[in-house]
Amino acid sequence: MDAITIKNLDVVFGKKTEQALELLDQGRTRQEIIDEIGQIVGVDNVSLSVKEGEICVLMGLSGSGKSSLLRAVNGLNEVSRGELMIKNGDKLVDIAQCNEETLRHLRTQRVSMVFQNFALMPWLTVLDNVAFGLEMQGIAKNERRAKARKQIEMVGLAEWEEKYPHELSGGMQQRVGLARAFTMDTDILLMDEPFSALDPLIRSQLQDELLLLQTKLNKTILFVSHDLDEALKIGNNIAIMESGKLIQHGKPEDIVLNPKTEYVKDFVAHTNPLNVLKGRSLMQPLDSLKQEDQRWKICDAKNLWVNQHPSTLSIEGQPELTLVKWEQINNDFSAINQTTLVIASPEIGMRDAIKLKQLSNHPILLVEDNQLVGILDNNEFYSALIGDFQLNNAA
Structure with missing residues (x-):
């Protein structure tokens, strides 16, 4: 629930409030209103929750x-x-009217x-x-x-x-x-x-x-x-x-x-x-990866595949790899090495993702509601570093 709800709020400083509001409704700018009647518009038709x-x-x-x-x-x-509603228990109170x-x-x-x-x-x-x-x-x-x-x-x-x-x-x-x-x-x-x-x-x-x-x-x-x-x-x-x-x-x-x-x-x-970049913004979505049934190829060079089961993932191609959930290890970089394949939320920050890639040398698996939704690999990290990227529609 919204704690603060603001609708079409105006705040005018001065004694000619109604006149200032009429000028606002006519499309006059703040500076024009100051010049004409000496009133200052502090807030102009703001709606925010x-x-x-x-x-x-x-x-x-x-x-x-x-x-x-x-x-x-x-x-x-x-x-x-306008209205400025504050949540008070189970009710909303309008500051403008109370x-x-x-x-x-x-x-x-x-x-x-x-x-x-x-x-x-x-x-x-x-x-x-x-x-x-x-x-x-x-x-x-x-x-x-x-x-x-x-x-x-x-x-x-x-x-x-x-x-x-x-x-x-x-x-x-x-x-x-x-x-x-x-x-x-x-x-x-x-x-x-x-x-x-x-x-x-x-x-x-x-x-x-x-x-x-x-x-x-x-x-x-x-x-x-x-x-x-x-x-x-x-x-x-x-x-x-x-x-x-x-x-x-x-x-x-x-x-x-x-x-x-x-x-x-x-x-x-x-x-x-x-x-500010998150993994979701730059990830390769599943439809960009090679797919066979419910498995996706995440690395051609290493012939590395990820299988999607109802609520878990498994790896094919490198049996020595261990899946590690980033949030479950409390974001501990010391637990990551080249024998780990990291699972993270699509909301992971790109700074953390780049560090994880450096330590593991494997793509980062992005999982939401126990389902693989995309990966982050070298191209995404290079794009993030040089600022040359196109945002995914999911961003």
Whole structure:
């Protein structure tokens, strides 16, 4: 189910909202509206959905509307027109129509926010900063501190809980902000460029920590970033905005490999496709391989065949080879050598696939629902490395 559903959303800043909306309906641009009536269109007719447990990254240049959209989700920016639905239990609540009591409930129980500037109270310790939101909910001191300690430990600051913000590095302060948001135990996290003020090494570490925490907590995260590499690393989906409009929304791989406009193409121009390519995009499908009954020839030089049984595969041609399922060995490269033939998901990243090919010197078998769907071999790896490829229809 969708945790956030946005339909035809407009956000206008200023006192002439209706006039600005009329001009939008007439097809006027954002700049024309500023020039004519001095109103700023922050969000222009955006429709977007974010599923439960998804990390959706909002991207765009400065002034594109990404932060304006994010802040509308918890009511910090007032909705001028359209729907903005938040999942609340088994129901959907429209932020644009709800009363103050409902909005307060959503902010304290359903939606938390992590700011770029950390927003820590300098007079409170790490422990009390993390517990602050629970204090606002009226939770007793012992209970809120116990909950806060669990999250402080999760972000690796257990030994720092009695310190004050000025005694922490920037990266540690951001961890406190994360812990505070997680302590609220809301299902939706809004993150407004939370790592952009940090140096690259700390930023990369916090991105890794966020992904690790997400595997444990499975939050719905709407994440604003201007860093494409960050978006590709953490996002299940990416939404690119320009002048308040949503230009393209999709999986990272699709955004990079199939940009819909020149704006998006310029945005992704310097991205290494290896960072986003999946095996499914480049694989040789079964219909391109020699087939005899339910077996396929995967290597002419080695006369290597793979048999498809109802729920398993077997090998012909090289009896010394052992089939190894990549996911079942926990992505352990040390278990791969030239006596192993690797089975992997079509969603395997091409960086991992290239490494597996190097270690095994055999094609990679791509299997979905226990059925062979294609292979990756030298041609696919060369294409990925030089960026000369045609995507499969399955991508």
